[in-house]
Amino acid sequence: MRGQSLLTAIAATVAMASPVPNPQGTGKGADSCPSKALTPATWTxxxxxxxxxxxxxxxxxxxxxxxxxxxxxxGAPNFFCGLHSFCNAGQPxxxxxLPAWYAMVAIQNWNNYMNSLNTAIGFASSILSLKLPQIVQDVFPDPIDNVTPLGNMMSIVGGMLSVVPVTGAISTVSTSVQFGLDFVNARLLPPAxxxxxxxxSDIASSMGDVVKEYQAVVSRSMTAxxxxxxxxxxxxINGIISKGTFLGISQNFTQTDLQSAVVDSITMNALGLALQAQRVFVTRFSNSKACNGENENTLCVKNDGSETFTQWxxxxxxxxxNAGSMIDTSKVLMNKxxxxxxxxxKGPTDCYDKNGKTQLTNPFNRGMPLDAKAACVFNVLVCDIDSSRGIGRQGIVDYCQKNQGLDI
Incomplete structure (x- = not known):
């Protein structure tokens, strides 16, 4: 009783900040308590x-x-949230x-969101467990198991979680993805x-470890x-739901929804990771006087305003x-x-240039890449060679190792 009296006093004080009158209802049930749209604007x-x-x-x-x-x-003593629990704010x-109901709807949506993230971790693992073995078969027939940091899978899963909706449907709109990434990175990032x-050679076991660690963080975060x-x-909870971020209408989503949003980007990225594990690299020969035998594994472009060429x-x-040409792999990348x-x-060198000559920039650290063909989604090491200067008597591998520090 004391809580209801205090609540009425608090609500009266806040209502003064919003002079717009509520529409009148019929006086029956929830209609006697008409509410505004479930949006951040209403919250504000x-x-x-x-x-x-x-x-x-x-x-x-x-x-x-x-x-x-x-x-x-x-006035809702049976409102219990938690992992695998779904608290319900009911009707106004x-x-x-009101206005407490808006806050409880936001808490309900936060609870739904956390449970959705927990479910999406399992979805993400299933998607990767289906996709990665196929990539191993296509471009990594003799897999090496002590090269690719497990942290790469953590960042891919984190990127996939960034498209899970707070409210509404799965979205790859950049603002939605950025919110998801910020939330995951701030509260749900497992230790690297x-x-x-x-x-x-055993993707399922690795993904099992990723799922276990991510879901443990979700559980700890919810409990805290x-x-x-x-x-x-x-x-x-006041800080988490502030500004009405979680005010809206929640929707369910399926593994198919998530997969359709992320599969192209994770496929391109995983192809690059499989090649990185084999120490594959792209050479960029600048200032070449001519193209040298272009094939499936070679790209040659005449430089603007110059008689020289760049060849990859x-x-x-x-x-x-020495280094061998990856013609068979290139055919798979193109044909399959x-x-x-x-x-x-050219894509890996574009990524290299855009990131201050940094090797292997991870796009998933910035959220789920919205364009599977964007620079850095597919990525391998880059070795720059100025053809006008040459590399002397060194082989390409020696030059790239000693002069550019590549681990190949």
Missing amino acids: ALNIDSFLGEVAKNYTQTTTNNVQSVADFF CLPIE PTDRFLVW VLNAAIDDPDNG SMLRRSGKA YGMTKHEFL
Whole structure:
């Protein structure tokens, strides 16, 4: 009773900040308590952040599950959130009065979102477990299991999680992806496994480790938020739902929804990882006087305003100092995966140039790449060679190792 009285007083104070009257209903059930659209604009107009700040001073703080405690304060003692639990705010004034109901809808959506992320981790593992063995068969027939850091899979899964919707459907709109990435990186990023590698010959076991670690972080994060005081600066629910970010209408999604949004990008990236594991690299010969035998594995382009050419080739160490052409692999990339020579030969050098000559920039550190053909999604090492200067008596491998520091 005391909670309801305090709530009425707090709500009256906040309502003063929103002079626009609510539409009148029929006086029956939830219709006697008409609500506004579930949008951040409504949240701001009703000044709900300030409302929750006042609630934090008046509800009964507990040692565990403060989210349930504040729900009880609002008149909903059976509002229990958590992993595999789905709390329901009900309808306006049944039982939670406005504007508290908006806050509880946002908490409900946060809870749904966290459960969706937990589910999506399993989806992501299944998608990768189906795709990676096929890539191994196509371009990595003799897999090496102690080369590719397991952290690469962590970042891919994190990128996939960034498209999971807070409300609405799966989205690859850049603003939605950025919010998802920021949230995952801030609260759900497992420690980077610095001493473990992707087992290319047993993808399922590696993905099992990734799932276990990601889902453990989701569980810990949910528990911390549910138990924290609602105005706790680190884990309080007030801060998480502030500005109405979680106000909206949740929708379910399937593994098929997620797969259709991410499969092209993860395929291109995984192809690059498989080639990186074999120490494959692209050479870029600048200032060449002529094109030198262009084939499936060579791209040659005349430089603008010059009589010189730039030529790219994909190579792999062959013997002690020389390199062999990856013609068979290039045919697979073109014929099976639909890549062009510009994408798998020039693409890595574009990524290298755009990132200050940094090797192997990981695009998933910035969220789910929205364009599978964008620079850095498919990536291998780059070795720059100025043809006008030559490399002396060194072989290409020796030059790229000694002069450019490539681990090939």
